[in-house]
Every structure is written in C-alpha cells, then in structure tokens.
Amino acid sequence: MKEKPTKQEKIQANNLIEEVTEILGPCVKCGMCKSNCPVFKTIREESISPRGHSISLLNKKLEESLFDCTLCKSCERNCPLGIKICDSITKAREALSLKKKNTKQNEEMLKNLEETGNPFGNNPPKGEELFCC
Amino acid sequence: MNLLPYEYDASQIKGKAKQVIFPQSIGQVKSIVATSPKITIRGGGTGLSGGAVPNGDIVLDTSKLKKIGKLDQQRKTVEVEAGVILDDLEAFLEDYNLEFPVNPSSHTICTIGGMIATDAVGSRAIKYGATSKWARWIEVVDSKGNIGRKGATEMSDYTNMEGITGVIVKACLNLIPKQKRTASLIPVKDLDELLELTQKLKSHESISMVEMLDEFTSKGLGLEEKYHLIAEFEDNTGKMKDEKYTELLNLRDKVGPLLSREGYLMIEDPKLHHNKLKDFLTWLKIKKIPCFGHISVGIIHPRFKPNEEKLISEMMKVVKKLGGQVSGEHGIGILKKKFVDPQDKNIIINVKKRTDPENKFNSGKII
Numbered sequence: 001m002k003e004k005p006t007k008q009e010k011i012q013a014n015n016l017i018e019e020v021t022e023i024l025g026p027c028v029k030c031g032m033c034k035s036n037c038p039v040f041k042t043i044r045e046e047s048i049s050p051r052g053h054s055i056s057l058l059n060k061k062l063e064e065s066l067f068d069c070t071l072c073k074s075c076e077r078n079c080p081l082g083i084k085i086c087d088s089i090t091k092a093r094e095a096l097s098l099k100k101k102n103t104k105q106n107e108e109m110l111k112n113l114e115e116t117g118n119p120f121g122n123n124p125p126k127g128e129e130l131f132c133c
Numbered sequence: 134m135n136l137l138p139y140e141y142d143a144s145q146i147k148g149k150a151k152q153v154i155f156p157q158s159i160g161q162v163k164s165i166v167a168t169s170p171k172i173t174i175r176g177g178g179t180g181l182s183g184g185a186v187p188n189g190d191i192v193l194d195t196s197k198l199k200k201i202g203k204l205d206q207q208r209k210t211v212e213v214e215a216g217v218i219l220d221d222l223e224a225f226l227e228d229y230n231l232e233f234p235v236n237p238s239s240h241t242i243c244t245i246g247g248m249i250a251t252d253a254v255g256s257r258a259i260k261y262g263a264t265s266k267w268a269r270w271i272e273v274v275d276s277k278g279n280i281g282r283k284g285a286t287e288m289s290d291y292t293n294m295e296g297i298t299g300v301i302v303k304a305c306l307n308l309i310p311k312q313k314r315t316a317s318l319i320p321v322k323d324l325d326e327l328l329e330l331t332q333k334l335k336s337h338e339s340i341s342m343v344e345m346l347d348e349f350t351s352k353g354l355g356l357e358e359k360y361h362l363i364a365e366f367e368d369n370t371g372k373m374k375d376e377k378y379t380e381l382l383n384l385r386d387k388v389g390p391l392l393s394r395e396g397y398l399m400i401e402d403p404k405l406h407h408n409k410l411k412d413f414l415t416w417l418k419i420k421k422i423p424c425f426g427h428i429s430v431g432i433i434h435p436r437f438k439p440n441e442e443k444l445i446s447e448m449m450k451v452v453k454k455l456g457g458q459v460s461g462e463h464g465i466g467i468l469k470k471k472f473v474d475p476q477d478k479n480i481i482i483n484v485k486k487r488t489d490p491e492n493k494f495n496s497g498k499i500i
C-alpha cells in the first residue's frame with residue numbers, strides 16, 4: 001500500500017505551496033521565460049514550459065510534469081520581473097514529495113539509494129547508456 | 134491532462150479549455166478541424182487581447198508545426214509552418230545572411246501564424262510595416278478541413294482576423310539581407326521636442342525604429358525621469374553598437390512586462406496620426422497614465438491598473454475623437470470587442486459568414 005503523508009508533512013507541504021505562490025505572485029504571464037527553456041524548445045508544450053509551471057502552481061495545481069524541468073534557470077534569466085521560477089519548482093517538487101506524490105522513477109531512485117547507496121541500484125547502466133544535456 | 138496553461142495568454146484573461154490538441158503536420162490539422170465542433174487556435178500565446186483564450190472549446194495548439202521549409206536565396210523567400218517561432222526563423226536565416234524584418238517585442242516566443250493572424254507590427258514599423266506586407270502567400274485550413282493557398286488578394290480574409298476565419302498552417306515570407314544596426318538613446322526635455330525630433334528622425338535615410346518612453350517608464354528602467362527616444366539605424370549612425378546596441382534593444386523588449394510589475398497589468402495600443410499625438414500624450418500625462426510605444430507610426434501603449442476600466446473607456450473616447458484607431462497592433466480579441474466601430478464590425482461579420490459559416494473558429498472573439 002502507498003505510504004500516506006503524516007500530519008506534519010501535510011503542514012510542511014502546504015507551507016511550501018504558500019511560499020511557491022508568493023514567489024510566483026508577480027508573474028504577468030507574458031511568456032518571455034519560454035524563450036530559451038530547453039524542455040519547451042524540444043517538446044513544444046506550454047504545460048512543461050516555465051510559464052505553464054507558473055500558471056499551474058499559481059492555481060495550486062502540482063503536476064508530475066514539474067519533474068520534467070532541468071532546473072537550468074534559463075527562464076529566470078529571461079524573466080523581465082526577475083521571478084525565481086526554478087526556486088518555486090524545487091519547492092513544489094519538495095511539497096509533492098512530502099505529500100508522497102513522488103514519481104515512480106524518484107521512488108525507485110530513493111529505494112536504490114537506501115538499499116545499495118547507488119541511485120541506480122545493483123545494476124547501474126553502462127557509461128554509454130547514460131546521457132546528459 | 135493539465136489544461137490550465139492553455140486557458141490563458143498574455144492578456145491576464147482566463148478561459149476554459151475542453152481539450153488541447155497538438156497537430157504535428159498540416160494533414161493532422163485538416164482532420165482535427167474536420168472532426169471538431171468548436172476550435173480556439175493558439176500560437177505562442179503571447180497575445181494581449183485574449184484571442185487565444187478558449188471559450189470552453191478545443192484548443193488547437195500550432196507549436197509543433199515548426200518546419201522551416203524551402204529557402205530561395207535568389208528570390209529571398211522562405212516557406213515556414215505556422216508554429217515556427219520568429220527568433221528560430223531568424224537564427225536559421227542568419228547562416229544565409231538574410232532576415233525577416235518585422236520585429237514585435239515578443240520575437241523570442243511569438244509564432245509566424247500568430248503574427249500573420251494579428252498582423253503584428255513591432256518596433257521597426259516605420260521601415261517595414263506590418264507582417265502581412267511580407268507574406269507572399271499563406272495556406273489556410275477552412276472549417277470543413279480543406280486546405281487552400283491564398284495570394285495577395287485573398288489574404289486579407291485571414292490577416293488581422295485573429296483566427297476567426299481559418300487556421301493559417303503555412304506561409305511563404307519575403308526576406309531582406311541581414312542588416313547591421315546601431316541605436317541611440319536620446320533624452321528629450323518635453324513633448325514638443327519629442328515630437329519634433331521624431332519627425333526629424335523619421336526622415337533620416339537609414340532610420341529603422343523610433344520608440345518613445347515616457348517619464349514614468351524611463352524612471353522604471355533606471356533612466357533619467359524624462360521622455361526618451363530610442364532610434365535605430367541601419368548603418369553606423371547610432372552611438373550604441375554591438376553589445377551596447379543589443380543591451381538597449383533587450384531593455385526595450387522588457388518595458389511592457391516591467392510596467393506590469395508596477396501593477397499596470399492592462400496594455401492598450403491605440404494608433405493616432407502624428408499631428409494628434411501632442412493632444413493625446415498631453416491627455417495621458419494629465420491623467421498620469423504611463424506609456425511607451427512605436428511613436429514613428431503613432432502606436433502608443435498606455436498602461437492601466439485592473440480597476441481602471443472606466444479610464445480605459447474614457448481614453449478610447451479621446452482616441453476616437455482625435456480620429457485614431459482603438460487597436461494599432463494587438464488586435465481586438467475579447468478585451469477590445471466593445472470598442473469596435475459598428476461599421477467595421479459589419480464588415481468583419483460578413484467575412485466571417487463567408488469563410489466560417491458554422492462559427493467553428495475562435496467564437497466570441499472580435500465580433
């Protein structure tokens with residue numbers, strides 16, 4: 001059975017969500033942050049763009065797609081209002097984690113770390129199977 | 134699926150989406166249109182009038198129609214799909230020493246389809262005019278899902294119609310050789326000097342942009358609290374070159390969102406004849422309404438706070454009294470519907486009836 005968040009974790013998650021909406025509060029939805037977002041540039045879907053994250057988070061909708069962000073901060077460089085979009089995404093991910101809504105991959109990684117000390121477990125992929133942007 | 138991001142554009146209006154579809158080819162657009170009852174067309178979602186905000190219907194997002202096709206270097210033309218982002222096109226053309234000259238401040242994110250649909254203007258209007266002037270032909274999917282190529286004479290049924298008449302899927306654009314540009318930032322002492330200098334700059338042989346910033350906007354950008362002009366030249370006339378030039382233009386692109394941060398979330402885009410600008414700018418100054426804009430072509434961007442609806446209506450009356458247009462470049466969308474002249478509205482209704490009798494596209498927009 002899936003683990004449930006404790007009362008304390010729920011409070012912590014809600015506090016984080018409050019912080020997220022505070023960070024994103026000044027967002028005017030201009031979309032300038034999309035300019036160099038590598039994820040948007042590749043997938044071309046607004047929901048995984050920084051403006052998409054901002055709109056969803058401002059509406060307190062925490063989606064698994066938050067984990068699609070590379071945390072590269074390119075959006076922050078292009079936001080004319082200097083909004084810390086990346087910080088808000090990191091906090092929102094933390095809130096998801098506290099609510100026990102981690103992605104399957106994250107759960108697996110945590111389990112591997114606990115059991116073997118290696119995020120890939122006992123059968124890490126070969127060098128050439130790993131890739132990085 | 135998370136539909137929230139598709140229920141907004143840059144206008145601050147929120148709509149309701151039933152579904153969002155991302156066609157990856159023109160063939161897919163045809164079948165989606167043929168089988169869907171009501172469609173809102175979305176490009177980059179940078180519109181400032183709510184044109185891409187859905188009304189409970191299906192959102193057709195053109196972002197994945199991103200192919201840059203045939204480039205004819207001799208004739209200086211390029212064929213592009215509607216979802217190509219303007220700056221991606223410019224990056225592609227750079228290798229061939231060519232460029233597309235129309236430059237709205239949203240150039241890093243707006244799509245060619247959205248630019249044609251709104252007939253985007255931008256800061257180089259004095260030299261290059263609006264987007265439609267640069268389209269050789271466009272291909273449009275009609276409400277039955279059929280595709281047709283529209284040349285110069287038929288194009289006006291689709292350009293500046295904000296998607297209410299059909300989906301623009303492809304265009305052939307005229308290009309120019311890549312220009313080397315410089316710019317100057319000029320502080321001026323008052324409105325008289327601002328307008329006089331604007332006229333002088335407009336007749337300079339290498340001018341490609343004259344933009345104005347009012348005192349409030351200048352201060353917000355860290356400049357002296359005075360009116361300023363930004364003049365761009367297609368030679369070495371400007372004082373700011375290379376990086377300094379790029380810095381100045383980047384600053385210019387950020388003016389709109391920066392004023393939004395100050396609470397001025399609403400942006401208008403009236404267009405006035407040069408000899409009416411003094412009256413208009415004086416009125417804005419008396420009413421303490423911040424503004425900036427493409428002064429070379431009379432397009433001014435006054436900014437308002439969300440509770441200033443009455444002041445916007447008052448301003449529109451002033452614009453009409455001075456013989457101006459209520460929207461010079463951002464389109465009507467949802468926000469400016471109530472300001473459309475009844476005669477213009479009838480013309481638009483007739484085009485709509487002829488091109489989209491079932492009212493499939495962008496219902497509730499413009500008319």
Ligand SMILES: Cc1cc2nc3c(=O)[nH]c(=O)nc-3n(C[C@H](O)[C@H](O)[C@H](O)COP(=O)(O)OP(=O)(O)OC[C@H]3O[C@@H](n4cnc5c(N)ncnc54)[C@H](O)[C@@H]3O)c2cc1C
Nearest residue numbers: 176177178179180184237238239244246247250254296301
């Ligand atoms: C910071 C900022 C600066 C801006 N500066 C300028 C400027 O200088 N000059 C200017 O003119 N505008 C400016 N705009 C407004 C906006 O960027 C332009 O109107 C732009 O052309 C819209 O392009 P888009 O792809 O984002 O279209 P969207 O916002 O997605 O759509 C705009 C309208 O066009 C329709 N549409 C979109 N694609 C298609 C298609 N393929 N077929 C049919 N209809 C379609 C939509 O339904 C909607 O009605 C600015 C906006 C922002 C946020």
Ligand code: SF4
Nearest residue numbers: 027028030031033079
């Ligand atoms: S650039 Fe900044 S203000 Fe504009 S949509 Fe992105 S986060 Fe919001």
Ligand code: SF4
Nearest residue numbers: 037069070072073075
């Ligand atoms: S930090 Fe995330 S949202 Fe921002 S540009 Fe990078 S990938 Fe995109």
